[in-house]
Amino acid sequence: MKKTQKGFLLFVVTLLSFTSYAQNxxxxxxxxxxxxxxxxxxxxxxxxxxxxxxxxxxxxxxxxxxxxxxxxxxxxxxxxxxxxxxxxxxxxxxxxxxxxxxxxxxxxxxxxxxxxxxxxxxxxxxxxxxxxxxxxxxxxxxxxxxxxxxxxxxxxxxxxxxxxxxxxxxDGKSAAERLGERDPKGAVISVTAMSVVFTVLILLFLCFKQLAKFHIKTSKKKAAEAQGVDIDKVEYAGEESGDIYAAIALALKLYQDDIHDVEDMVITIERDDKIYSPWNSKLQSLRQTPVIQKKQIK
Amino acid sequence: METGFFDFLLENLKNFWGYTGIASATAGHIIMILVGLAFIYMAIKKNWEPMLLLPIGFGILIGNIPHLASLKIGVYEEGSVLNILYHGVRNGWYPPLIFLGIGAMTDFSTLISNPKLLLIGAAAQLGIFAAYTTALAVGFDPNQAGAIGIIGGADGPTAIFLSSRLAPDMMGAIAIAAYSYMALVPVIQPPVMKLFTTHKERLIKMRPARVVSSNEKILFPIVGFLLTAFVVPSGLPLLGMLFFGNLLKESGVTRRLAETARGPIIDICTILIGLTVGASTQATNFLNLRSLGIFGLGAASFVVATMGGVLFVKFFNLFLKEGNKMNPLIGNAGVSAVPDSARVSEEVGKHYDPTNHLLMHAMGPNVAGVIGSAVAAGVLLGFLS
Missing domain, CATH: 2.60.40.1260 (Lamin Tail domain)
Incomplete structure (x- = not known):
């Protein structure tokens, strides 16, 4: 088992044991x-x-x-x-x-x-x-x-x-009333609440900072293995912005358009998917105003 | 015989006149109807948050047609159709469902690629607590002050959710204030952004965001939920639905569910929440000095929130190397108001340098603001309920 898998397993087991303890x-x-x-x-x-x-x-x-x-x-x-x-x-x-x-x-x-x-x-x-x-x-x-x-x-x-x-x-008072008495200006709750908001988002920040590092390292490792070179010599392709990929895609599209005539020289038979109905049948439609011919009775 | 018939007819007509809205209308009703019409005008002609202002505007018209309470048709009369629909607002059902849709339509890529943008979303919550302390200072109770403060989070569903729990009698005014100021973000924010930034800072070009892998996108809602909900369990309904909606989107295996969440569910809830919140603003319980105070504090909280975001970016830049610095014009996007405040960043940035596109960078703090305001609401709920 790889180190990362072992680490993950250990984390899950620790978390589960903590959870089971919490509810017992x-x-x-x-x-x-x-x-x-x-x-x-x-x-x-x-x-x-x-x-x-x-x-x-x-x-x-x-x-x-x-x-x-x-x-x-x-x-x-x-x-x-x-x-x-x-x-x-x-x-x-x-x-x-x-x-x-x-x-x-x-x-x-x-x-x-x-x-x-x-x-x-x-x-x-x-x-x-x-x-x-x-x-x-x-x-x-x-x-x-x-x-x-x-x-x-x-x-x-x-x-x-x-x-x-x-x-x-x-005392029959609500939590808000008791808080109002202890913190009439709201300074304590403001500082506490802002700290909590920052703590939560800092935790997320740290977590995803590490996750990004891990992701980049893994990508580099894979690229190094594929190219057969040292990991330090590989540049992380994902560091470039999506704009670069968009530009490459556009260039490829334009190139494809240039050689369009050659690409399309394939003879094939396409099935006509139009389903027959008397309402769209051309045979049933009037293409020109009918001419009424009067028969002369002799 | 004939005289008796006409007397009876006249009496009936008199009675009927008593039932009509015209007979019971007061100046307050007329003022509120004008407010409703103004909302509809802003939605249609100015295109300011039409999906919110149009239902709210028409809801105000519905709520301010005077009628006898015995008819049991109004939003506050138990058992009426409007009252049943209003249960979703009063009991806080709609906001989490709207958050489910928001999660299913939000792309957190910019945030994942540049996680420090999360901190801007935290800084912009300053407006909430500035409004909270000011509201306490002017005489509101702590639970009312908490409900008013959340207007600064610039997030309508969160404002409705929190006010329904902390101060249900003020929910109409708070919701109207929150949505109105969200619509007015393009008017309120630019002067504040310009006031607190230098010309040189406005020209900063940020590094393009890196490409984010699908694994990172899948992990974000799971890790994000566990981290935030464990710290602030009181924010569970909002945070749970937001991250669940995002997981539906990013998992790639529940496309239909994600489309339902970001389509029909959010549309239905937006219609119902807008209409019933509008209908709850009856002149008799809306037109008073307290509502005026709520509007004033709401505006101030938006200004402080914008200022908090912008100044935090400037502060953060002190620790960043040249080339990694952030443009302070994205700081305003830390208030939620998705995606309007990010659009404001783009517009103001483009005004100073037409080649500088800040929209995608601003989306990071913008969605972080959604998480931040939900966490702040959870904290306030935990302390005050």
Whole structure:
């Protein structure tokens, strides 16, 4: 296999592995938990069970089915989330709430352990039961106080319990309004946006600059092989503009026109493609005004 | 009996008079109809962007015939024919389809042969952000300012796409401003180009573009899409369709699809977008100071965009060797307005040296401007929506 082909293959494999990683369960995060639930939300059986929340920060849906959750650091496979259930799919930037009520037959989103109000451990393992995805050691919590990640991705106790919602306060303002408050003159967004536009087009520029070099080098190499000379002695034909080719083509055309008479001295039979129809038949047409001859009756 | 009949007839005629447009017409409607007629005049007699100004002009006439809302025939009345067609504008369906056609008819050869022209397309987006900051300064909200700023991208479909997402109530005025200024490119740009260039610079002859291989042409839409869309995913509808259309053209195996994209699809969408955008400019919600502000900011953004492109070429020339320098007169083409702004480069260049043809060189930044404005729209959408 040639070097370039190997390089391309490596690039594709790297890209594919990156893509598959981007959409898999390793991106999931434990986002919030409530280990002392007395008056917060109740489960499908009307019981205020303990619960924890998993967040999908990616742009794709992730199926958490097959992964393991545990409250025992020595037993990563304590509870396996069942596979093949639609409830285990977490859409992009959404939250999945799992009840920890220690009764696993209540449904796919009910674990066989409870969270401990006096503090404990919670971990999410991948479907091999060995690879840790995320974990948290939580302290003793007051009733109906959650342990949640804040805006800086740090765990803290929170009176503001937000099951299936983002933990940071929601101020009811749109992204544009918040941006307007932080950047009233628009200078930051202008500089940022212009930088992005330039970055994208500079990337394209660099990419095609290299591609052009590669193309010229390949063409020269082919020409050198065809001519049997050293690559340095070959000039790249494509460097000339299209105007030159147009001029050469015109000269050839004029030359062909000059020897036109000789070229055309070929006798051939051309098939007449006119399809017969009474409407275009010459036999049916009137070529001259008919002369009416009167017969004399004797 | 007879008196009763005539009374009834008179009453009916009175009622009918109430239904007519004449009875409900206001000065605003008349002004808008005159604007529509001016658009039609510019399209037919001046030949300024006729494919855009004619449908928009007639759309303005349609939108400004006063009628009772209960008839449910206007563009804003849910369920009417015009309203259904207007969904394509309001929900941003037409602009990506138009971009598909633009991609299928655009030859990126000049850009591929001389990739540094791409950077001019980036520099000319300065107009967008100049208009954005000015709009904020005069009191528009950030999302409205973003929608107004995109006028400086000189790209009608992009302007409609972004304004439909950020400021739907201002879309009519923004679209009219964008298309009007695109039509007026031959009037707006030359003075700016002359102001910022010296006589010597205007005479620079650029190296002819090299011949581009078909492999490079095929790779361009694929690589271009992946690079731009990964950085600015919010621009996906526009960038995806633009590069997909170009791949249809350059692949050489989908000639029929490419012809459909650059023919019937783009024609249908241009008719529908022009007519419905025109019809959306009803006097009652169009004739106000805000629209006037949009027009003023739009004009300023075109001037700044042109200036940005021209000055960037001059700056870039500082780093280029003699013989490789670029003529700053192609800088104006960095605003999209394909191919009018490239034609302006050619005309102004020819005015100073009749043997200096800049058209093909200007097409490079011109199509780069399309990519640049789509990326800029994606960035604004990402920040403001």
């Amino acid at each position: 369960t390793f991106d999931l995060k434990i986002n919030e938990l409530l280990s002392n639930n007395t008056q917060n939300i109740v489960d499908d059986y009307g019981v205020p069970s303990t619960w924890f929340e998993i967040y999908n920060p990616t742009y794709g849906t992730i199926d958490i089915g097959g992964c393991y959750v545990t409250d025992d650091i020595n037993n990563p496979k304590k509870y396996r989330i069942p596979q093949g259930d639609i409830a285990t799919k977490i859409p992009s930037h959404q939250y999945l709430l799992i009840w920890a009520d220690s009764i696993d037959y209540h449904g796919p989103l009910y674990t066989n352990f409870k969270l401990n109000a006096d503090g404990g451990y919670l971990a999410l393992y991948s479907n091999d039961g060995k690879t840790l995805i995320d974990q948290v050691k939580y302290p003793a919590l007051d009733a109906n106080t959650s342990y949640a990640k804040n805006q800086n991705d740090e765990w803290e106790k929170s009176q503001r319990v937000t099951p299936r919602l983002q933990n940071k306060p929601y």
